[in-house]
Amino acid sequence: MLLATACAIVMGAGDFFGGLATKRSQVLSVVVVSQIAGLALVSCLLPLLPGAFDARALTWGVAAGLSGAAGLVLFYRALATGVMSVVAPTTAVTSAALPVVFGLATGDRPGPWALAGVALALGSVLLVSQDRSGSGQVSASSILISLAAGAGFGGFFILLSMAPHEAGLWPLMGARLSSVSTVALLAVVTRRTLRPGPRSLHAIVAAGVLDMVANVLYLLAQQDGLLSLVAVLVSLYPASTLLLARHVLGERLRGVQVAGVGCALVAVALIAVAQ
Template sequence: MVTVLALGAALAYGVADFLGGAVARRSTALKALAWCVPMGLAVVLLSALVTGGGTGWGQMAWGFGAGLAGGTGLITFYRALARGPMSVVAPVSALTAAVLPVAVGTLRGERLDAMVLLGVLLCVVAIGLVSMEDGGNKEGASDTGAESATSGLRRLLDSGPVMAAVSGACFGIFFVLLKTAGDGGGLWPLVAARAGNLVVVLAALLFMALFKGGAAGPPVAGRTLIGLALLSGALDAGANALYFIAARDGMLSLAAVLTSLYPAITVLLARAAYSERLRAVQRVGMAVAVAGVALVTVG
C-alpha cells in the first residue's frame, strides 16, 4: 500500500510541476504560486475536515516547519522551471530531494542494504551529469576584474540546475519534517504545512512589493492559464496527502524515493509539449538516475 501511495504521489507531483512550470513560463514563479498555493490549502483543509481525526500542537508545528521549507522549495523550483528545461530541472530537484530523506531515515535506524546505498550514490552522480549545461559561446570572455567574476557567479547561482538543486534540498527537508509530523493521525499537519507554504509566498510577494516595486512580469490571466494554475495547486496538494500517508505508514526512505520518481512524468510531458532535447551527457545522467532510483526501489 505504501508503494502505491508513493507512486500515486509521484504521478500527481509530476503533472502538477509540469502545469505549474508552464504557468510560470508565461508569468513569474511568484505569480503562479499566488494561485497554486491557496488552492492547495483549500484542498487539504477540505480533506482534513472530511476525514476527521485530530493532532497535537507538536505535530502542527512540525507540519508548519515543513511548509516553510516546502514553500521556499516551490519558489526556487518554479523559478528553475522558468529558467531551464523541465527535463533537466525536475530530475535534479527530485534526486537531491531523495538523498536527504534516505540519509535521515538511515540515521533513525531504517536499514538500507548495499544495493540501496549504491542506488543513492548513483543518484548523486546523476545530479552532476544531468546538471551539465552547454557553456555556449564565449562572448565577453575578454572581460576582466571583479565585475566579470561577480556577474558569472550570479549567472551560475541563478541557473536552472543550481536552483533546482536548492529546491531539492528544501523538498528533502519538507519530506523529513512531514514524516515527523505524521505520527499523530489526521491530515491537520498537512494543513499546517500548506499554511507554511502560503506564509512563504506572501512574504516573498511583500518583499517584492516593498523593495522591488512589485513582482515584474505578466500576470496570470485568462481562463486557461488560471485554470492550469489552480489544477496544479490541487494536484500538488493531493500529492502531499498521498506522500504524507505513505510516509506515516511506512519507511521515510522508501516513501521519499518512490515519490521522487515524479520527474519521469514531468519530462515526458515536457518532451511532448516543448520538444525538449537532452545533450548526450545529460542522457547518460538520466540513465544513471533511472538505475539509481531503481536500485533504491528494489533494495
C-alpha cells in the same frame, strides 16, 4: 514504494503545469494561487482522511511549510542568477540526499539492493535534469543558493515525517497555511502582482491540485516506509515532467535524459526487489 512512486509521477505533472503557467504569469502569482488551490483541496480531504487534531502535527506542518517556501524562493533565485543545467540537479539531489542521511542517522537500515537503487536514483536525477539551454559561467554563489534551496525542500520532507502519524492531513494543512502566508507576504513586500496572467488560471489550479495530491501521497508513503527510500523515489519527479514535455509539447529528449529515465526505472525496480 507504490505511494512514493505515484507521488513522483504526480509531482512531476504538477511541475509541468506550473511551468506552463509561468510562461503567462509571474512566478509569485503562480506559487500563491496554486498553493491556495492546494489549500482548498486539503480542506476538502480532511473529513475523508480523518485524523486526530494534534497541536504538534500542526506545528511540524507549519515548520515544513516554512522550509518548503524558503526552498522555493531560493530555487527561483538560483535560477535567476545561475545556470539551469547546474541549479536543477544540484537542488534535486540535495533535497533527496538530506532525508537519506537523516533516515540512516535515525535508524533506517535499507538492504544492499535498496542502497544500490538509492545511488542509481540520485544519479538518474542528475541525468534527467540536464538542460542544454544553460549557458554562462557557473558562480559559487549560485551553487550555494542551489544547495540551500535543496536543503529547504529536503527539510520539508524531514519535518513532515516528524508529525504524528495519527494526525491525518493536519500536518499538510499547517504546511500549506504557512507557505501561502509566507509567499504572499513576500509578494506584498516586493510589490509583485498576484493576478494570474490571461489564460493561465486553469494551469495554475491544476499545478496546485496535483502538488497537494503529491503531498498527500508522500505523507502516506513515509508513514508506511523508510524515509531514506521514500524521499529518493519522490526525487525522481523530473522524469515525469520530462516525459510530459515530450508527449504534450513535442520537446525532444537528449540521449543523456533518456538514459536518466531508464536509470530511474531500474532504481525503482531495485528498491522494489528489496521490499
